[in-house]
Amino acid sequence: MTRIAALALCLGLAFAGSAMAQSKAAIQKLEDGWGAAFNQGDAAAVAAMYTDDADVLPPGQDMVKGRAAIEALWRQEMAQIGDVKCTALDVKPLGRRAAREIGTCTFKTKGQPPQEGALKYAVVWEKSGRTWKLLTDIWNTSK
Amino acid sequence: MTRIAALALCLGLAFAGSAMAQSKAAIQKLEDGWGAAFNQGDAAAVAAMYTDDADVLPPGQDMVKGRAAIEALWRQEMAQIGDVKCTALDVKPLGRRAAREIGTCTFKTKGQPPQEGALKYAVVWEKSGRTWKLLTDIWNTSK
Secondary structure: OOHHHHHHHHHHHHHOOOOOOOOHHHHHHHHHHHHHHHHOOOHHHHHOOEEEEEEEEOOOOOOEEOHHHHHHHHHHHHOOEEEEEEEEEEEEEOOOOEEEEEEEEEEEEOOOOOOEEEEEEEEEEEEEOOEEEEEEEEEEOOO | OOHHHHHHHHHHHHHOOOOOOOOHHHHHHHHHHHHHHHHOOOHHHHHOOEEEEEEEEOOOOOOEEOHHHHHHHHHHHHOOEEEEEEEEEEEEEOOOOEEEEEEEEEEEEOOOOOOEEEEEEEEEEEEEOOEEEEEEEEEEOOO
């Protein structure tokens, strides 16, 4: 094996899979799945989109860690709000197995009358096996 | 060059530098530098710790992008609060040139009488040349 061939092999290994799902469109699909699960009230399905050791940092509450705590958090939020729709504004790949996304969400409260709300967020996605999962999730409001 | 030697070279290249400054202790030093610059009222020095295209998502305000806007944001915050001390709670390397940190900060308001405050945050660090810079910065309060 020549040095050139070895280098080509190195580069091939280094870049294999680098054209994977870190595009904004691919991340938006994941967000759409998150929103659909949330709006169906399926807290387990929402929680399944997080890594085992994920951290969620909700405003007005302490941070929560791990899938069971995250499922409980989202079940509690589902009692308060619905019609959640999140839009990825920027996705930045971080190496080959992670990405940072920022975006905004709109939602409606479940009170009478329902009120419209909005928030902005930053999340980190991590590739877990062949699946992208949320490692960190934090948001706040602009007003 | 044998295949074994080529593989060893690949692995050497792949892991070179992987033991770099993504440890919690190293990130805490960066946070200490951030806090020192903030508490000295040096908004330019704080802003210099962000990448050119960084996003900051402050609660109660729209997100800001880029170093000039970030410097203006921190100058405005410095008029309101001081004695900032941030503590890294968890640092997760994301590939070789990025890391996600979560932590908490304490601060004092500049009103009379000063009030103590606290927040939790998530940031993404990115290696820019030989320097670690903040790519994304978002926080909220727990109460």
